[in-house]
Amino acid sequence: xxxxxxxxxxxxxxxxxxxxxxxxxxxxxxxxxxxxxxxxxxxxxxxxxxxxxxxxxxxxxxxxxxxxxxxxxxxxxxxxxxxxxxxxxxxxxxxxxxxxxxxxxxxxxxxxxxxxxxxxxxxxxxxxxxxxxxxxxxxxxxxxxxxxxxxxxxxxxxxxxxxxxxxxxxxxxxxxxxxxxxxxxxxxxxxxxxxxxxxxxxxxxxxxxxxxxxxxxxxxxxxxxxxxxxxxxxxxxxxxxxxxxxxxxxxxxxxxxxxxxxxxxxxxxxxxxxxxxxxxxxxxxxxxxxxxxxxxxxxxxxxxxxxxxxxxxxxxxxxx
Numbered sequence: 665x666x667x668x669x670x671x672x673x674x675x676x677x678x679x680x681x682x683x684x685x686x687x688x689x690x691x692x693x694x695x696x697x698x699x700x701x702x703x704x705x706x707x708x709x710x711x712x713x714x715x716x717x718x719x720x721x722x723x724x725x726x727x728x729x730x731x732x733x734x735x736x737x738x739x740x741x742x743x744x745x746x747x748x749x750x751x752x753x754x755x756x757x758x759x760x761x762x763x764x765x766x767x768x769x770x771x772x773x774x775x776x777x778x779x780x781x782x783x784x785x786x787x788x789x790x791x792x793x794x795x796x797x798x799x800x801x802x803x804x805x806x807x808x809x810x811x812x813x814x815x816x817x818x819x820x821x822x823x824x825x826x827x828x829x830x831x832x833x834x835x836x837x838x839x840x841x842x843x844x845x846x847x848x849x850x851x852x853x854x855x856x857x858x859x860x861x862x863x864x865x866x867x868x869x870x871x872x873x874x875x876x877x878x879x880x881x882x883x884x885x886x887x888x889x890x891x892x893x894x895x896x897x898x899x900x901x902x903x904x905x906x907x908x909x910x911x912x913x914x915x916x917x918x919x920x921x922x923x924x925x926x927x928x929x930x931x932x933x934x935x936x937x938x939x940x941x942x943x944x945x946x947x948x949x950x951x952x953x954x955x956x957x958x959x960x961x962x963x964x965x966x967x968x969x970x971x972x973x974x975x976x977x978x979x980x981x982x983x984x
Contacts, residue, residue, distance in 0.1 A: 686931040688717040691741045692728035695818060696847060698871060699744035701951050702943065704966045706743055706921070709977060712970070714933050724820040726899060729753040733763045735926030741938060742922040746773055748915060749822040752897045754922070765935075766920045769942020769980075771871070773917035774882070775823060777814070778868035780858050781879040787863075791884040792834050795865060801839035803863040806853075812840035815866040819844045826895055827867050829908045840865070854878075869917075871949035873956040885913030919945075940980045947973075 689710055693703045707718040721739045723731070731739035745766065747754060757764040776792075783789040787803055794800055795814065804812030816831060817824030824844055831837045843850075850866065851874075857864040858878055868874055868882060886892070892912040896904035927935035951969060954960045970977055978984045 686716065686933070687737055688719055689741065689927065689931055689934045690719045690721050690731075690737055690739050691743060692731070692739045693720045693722045694725065694728070694742070694744060695722070695820070696744070697873065697952050697956050698948055701948065701955060701962060701966060702743035702921070703741075704962045705943075705951075705970070706741060706938070706941070708963070708966055708970060709937065709980070710934050713977065713981060714937065716931060716934055725750055725753060725822060729757050729764065729922070732922065732924040733757045733761060735763060735924050737926070737930065740924045740927055740931075740934075745920050745922045746823070747918045747920065749826065749917065752822075752900055758922070763925055764922050765925055765939065766922050767941050768939055770918045770920045771943050771945040771948060773869060773871070773919045773945065775867070775869035775914050775917065776882045776885060777827070777865055778874070778880045778882050779863075779865045780861070781881055782861050783863060783865075784881050789865075789883070790881075792830075792836065794883075796835035796839055798839065800836075804840055804865055806857065806862055806864065809841075812863070812865075813843055814840040815850045816842045816844060817867040818847045818850075822897070823867065823869070825897065825904070825908075826910065826914070829895060829905065829910045832905075833909055833911050871945045871952060873949070873952040876949070876953040877957050886911065888913050888915045890915075936982065937980055940982065942980065 691703045691707050693700055703720060707720065710716040710718050723739065725742070728739050728742045732742065745754065754764070754766065758766060779789050783803070788794070789800070789803070795804070801812045804814065806813055814831060814836060816827035828842055831840070831842045854864055854866065868880065874880060889912045892910070893915070894909045896907045898904050901907055921938055921941050923935060923938040927938070947969070951965055954965045955962050975984060
């Protein structure tokens with residue numbers, strides 16, 4: 665046991681020394697909470713366990729992938745790639761250009777439209793098709809405009825385009841107007857709406873703190889069918905909205921970390937770690953809850969998780 669411990673300590677020390685001589689790793693930081701937590705988790709492990717240097721660069725998906733493709737170190741890592749939502753980027757940069765790699769590990773994600781439970785219990789709203797009705801229009805008209813509202817996500821999210829198409833093809837946008845304000849702005853409105861038990865419907869996904877914060881229900885949709893799910897993206901088709909068609913629920917998502925292949929030469933220890941990272945959806949949901957709902961500082965919450973889950977981190981680093 666003493667020999668094994670000594671060997672492990674030696675490996676960590678060697679890895680830290682090697683990483684410190686290599687280039688800084690720039691971690692992309694998308695806007696949603698889970699991505700920010702994953703970015704900080706990756707950064708703390710590179711700094712604390714590999715002895716490396718990191719920086720953080722806020723940015724949308726397209727910006728992060730373009731930078732990883734460039735391989736100059738502007739941005740080296742996307743911490744939270746949702747597939748197939750972001751498959752246009754992985755098709756281009758992972759499969760075709762070969763400039764970006766994805767982690768071997770992943771966690772499961774689910775997405776759809778949510779309503780507070782009182783909308784289910786008091787008004788019988790259980791399906792997306794309940795929104796595409798005069799009753800839905802009236803129940804979800806928060807501003808008295810004569811049209812209901814449905815938040816389909818923030819601008820710049822790949823999922824927002826998907827849910828704009830869904831709102832059209834389910835017939836929802838005839839009765840409810842899709843909105844795309846920033847997540848923080850919408851969640852302030854959501855808090856007030858739930859406090860007053862008003863009608864509100866919104867894009868939601870798991871893992872996410874909203875499921876711990878409020879009693880909400882994901883509305884029923886037709887089961888995922890690839891033949892009924894066609895989505896184009898603005899970066900590949902100027903007429904993406906007209907050329908997309910979705911009349912089915914989302915496929916269960918696979919969420920991975922992406923990193924620039926230039927790290928294999930610029931910081932091989934970091935690249936090896938990023939290839940092996942394998943986060944659990946339940947663990948990430950808990951971290952998101954602690955940060956967003958309980959008000960914990962991301963750095964402190966993540967540091968505590970790393971301290972309590974040393975065996976998991978050792979596995980990512982190839983030490984067990």
